[in-house]
Amino acid sequence: MSRNTGTTTTNAGDPTGELEVAATEVTETERRVSEYGEETVEEVADAYEQAIKLLDSYEGRATGTGDFEAYLEFQGQFADLVESLADDLPEREAFEAAEERIDKRRLSERDFERARTDLEGAADIAALLDERREARAQYREARRDVTTDLVETRERIESHENLLELGDADLQAPTENLREPIESYDEAVSTAFSTFKKDASAREVLDFVEATEEYPLVEFRQPPEALVSYVESREAGTKPIPELVEFSRYSNSKLDHYVEDPAALKRAVATNETYLERLDSHPLEVEWPPREGAELRWRADELIAVVAKFAPEDVVAKLREVRDLTRDEAEFGRLRTAARAEAELASEEREKLANGQVERELEQLRERKEQLESALEEYPERSQ
Structure with a gap:
C-alpha cells in the first residue's frame, strides 16, 4: 500500500505551484526514508517482497485439502523468513502477525488475504524508495516545465518589446x-x-x-x-x-x-x-x-x-x-x-498598441518572468 505524502492537484496548471508541490513531496519522502535509514528501508522492502512472493506462490497449492507437502513447505519458508529478520526491524510485528495468521492446520484463501493485510505496514515502508524516486522524477519534470515557461515568456517579452518599437514607427516615412x-x-x-x-x-x-x-x-x-x-x-x-x-x-x-x-x-x-x-x-x-x-x-x-x-x-x-x-x-x-x-503589424496589433494593451501585457510578462526565475532559484537542480 503506497502512502501519498502530498496533494498534487494543488496549483494545477501553474508550473511554479506544481514545482513547489513537487519540492514538498521530495522533502517529505526524503524525510521518511531518513527516519528509518536507507539500508533499513531496503531490508524491509526485501523482506516484504519475499513474503508477498511466498504468499502468491503457495496460495493455490497450500489452501484447503490441496498439496500437503506444499502446505508444510510454505509454512516452513515463511517461518524461516520471519526468523531471519532483525529484532529491531521496523514492522517486524507485521511479519510475525502474518506468520501467526498462516500457522494453522488448514489454510483458506481468506487467510492469505488477511496475511497480506497484516503486511500493509511493512508495505508502506517498502514503498518509500519508489516514492522518493517518483517524487524526484516529478520534481525534475516540474522544474523543466518552469524552464520551458520561462523560455516562452522571454520570447513573448521580446515580441512585445518589438511591437512597442514598431508602434513608435513613423508610418509616414518615405520607405x-x-x-x-x-x-x-x-x-x-x-x-x-x-x-x-x-x-x-x-x-x-x-x-x-x-x-x-x-x-x-x-x-x-x-x-x-x-x-x-x-x-x-x-x-x-x-x-x-x-x-x-x-x-x-x-x-x-x-x-x-x-x-x-x-x-x-x-x-x-x-x-x-x-x-x-x-x-x-x-x-x-x-x-x-x-x-x-x-x-x-x-x-x-x-x-x-x-x-x-x-x-x-x-x-x-x-x-x-x-x-x-x-x-x-x-x-x-x-x-x-x-x-x-x-x-509586420496587423490591424489587431495596431489596435492593441493604440489602447495600451501591449504595454499592460508586457508588464505582466515581466512580472511572470521574475516569478519563474525566482522559482528556479528557490528550487535548484538536484544531483539525484
Whole structure:
C-alpha cells in the first residue's frame, strides 16, 4: 500500500505551484526514508517482497485439502523468513502477525488475504524508495516545465518589446527610399545569376558556389560531393547546368551519343537534380524589410565580393547603393522601423498598441518572468 505524502492537484496548471508541490513531496519522502535509514528501508522492502512472493506462490497449492507437502513447505519458508529478520526491524510485528495468521492446520484463501493485510505496514515502508524516486522524477519534470515557461515568456517579452518599437514607427516615412534600391538590386542580381547559371559551365557555377563558403553571410547550400567530383573530372562538366539536367533525363541509349559514361552522369546529376533546379540567387538577395544597418553593411561587403565574381558591374553598383543606405544610421533606422511596421503589424496589433494593451501585457510578462526565475532559484537542480 503506497502512502501519498502530498496533494498534487494543488496549483494545477501553474508550473511554479506544481514545482513547489513537487519540492514538498521530495522533502517529505526524503524525510521518511531518513527516519528509518536507507539500508533499513531496503531490508524491509526485501523482506516484504519475499513474503508477498511466498504468499502468491503457495496460495493455490497450500489452501484447503490441496498439496500437503506444499502446505508444510510454505509454512516452513515463511517461518524461516520471519526468523531471519532483525529484532529491531521496523514492522517486524507485521511479519510475525502474518506468520501467526498462516500457522494453522488448514489454510483458506481468506487467510492469505488477511496475511497480506497484516503486511500493509511493512508495505508502506517498502514503498518509500519508489516514492522518493517518483517524487524526484516529478520534481525534475516540474522544474523543466518552469524552464520551458520561462523560455516562452522571454520570447513573448521580446515580441512585445518589438511591437512597442514598431508602434513608435513613423508610418509616414518615405520607405520607398529603401525599398526601391533594394528591389532594383534584387531584380538585377536575380537576372544576372539566371544568366550565369544558364550560360556558364556547370563546373564554373559549382566552383563559384563552393567559393562562397568563405563568406559566412552568403548562405548558399554547398553542392553534393559526388556532383562536384563529376563536373570537375568529366568533359560533361563543361556543359551548362540546364543542359546537364536535360541529359540526365535521356535514356541511356540516347545519352550514349552525348557523353562517354551515361550511367556516371545519371548517378551524379539525376540524383541531384533537385539541388540543381533550386540553385538560385536567393542567398545573394537583400530581404525586405532589411536587416539592421550594421548587419546589412557587413553582409553587403561580402555580397559585393561574391557578386563581382559573375555579375556585370552595374549589378555590383546597385549593391553598393544599397550598402550606402546604411551610412546615415539614424535615417536608415527610421526608415527600416517604418518598413517593418508596414510589413509586420496587423490591424489587431495596431489596435492593441493604440489602447495600451501591449504595454499592460508586457508588464505582466515581466512580472511572470521574475516569478519563474525566482522559482528556479528557490528550487535548484538536484544531483539525484
